[in-house]
Every structure is written in C-alpha cells, then in structure tokens.
Amino acid sequence: MILITRLKEYRARYNLKQEDLAKLAGVRRETIVNLENGRYNPSLKLAMDIAKVFSCTVEDLFIFKEEEKT
Numbered sequence: 567m568i569l570i571t572r573l574k575e576y577r578a579r580y581n582l583k584q585e586d587l588a589k590l591a592g593v594r595r596e597t598i599v600n601l602e603n604g605r606y607n608p609s610l611k612l613a614m615d616i617a618k619v620f621s622c623t624v625e626d627l628f629i630f631k632e633e634e635k636t
Contacts (some may be wrong), residue, residue, distance in 0.1 A: 567630045567632060568630070576620045579620075584598045593612065610613065
C-alpha cells in the first residue's frame with residue numbers, strides 16, 4: 567500500500583509553512599517534510615494531532631492506496 571498525503575494542500579489552504587504545522591502538531595519540521603514526501607508513515611496519534619490542526623478527519627489528510635502491479 568502507498569500512503570498519499572494531502573498535507574501540502576491543507577497547509578496552503580490554511581496558509582501555514584511546514585515549520586508552523588510542525589509546531590502546532592508538536593513535531594520537528596523534518597517530520598512534516600518526510601510526511602509530505604512519502605518517506606514517513608505517521609503514527610495514529612500524529613495523524614490525529616495533525617487532523618485536529620486542520621479541523622478535519624485523518625481520512626481527509628491521509629489516503630492508503632493499493633500499489634499498481636505492472
């Protein structure tokens with residue numbers, strides 16, 4: 567499965583920089599960078615903390631998609 571994040575989209579909507587979101591979620595900016603680039607899968611707690619920042623659901627921010635087989 568592949569994790570697709572909509573963090574960049576939501577950050578733009580709320581006019582937040584990566585550093586701003588990191589502070590609000592209680593993590594380092596590098597964590598947000600890695601999430602946005604698909605290099606890190608968030609814990610459930612982190613996903614919920616970020617969703618709270620944007621007043622949305624975890625499912626709005628993070629989508630698991632089946633890998634396409636070639």
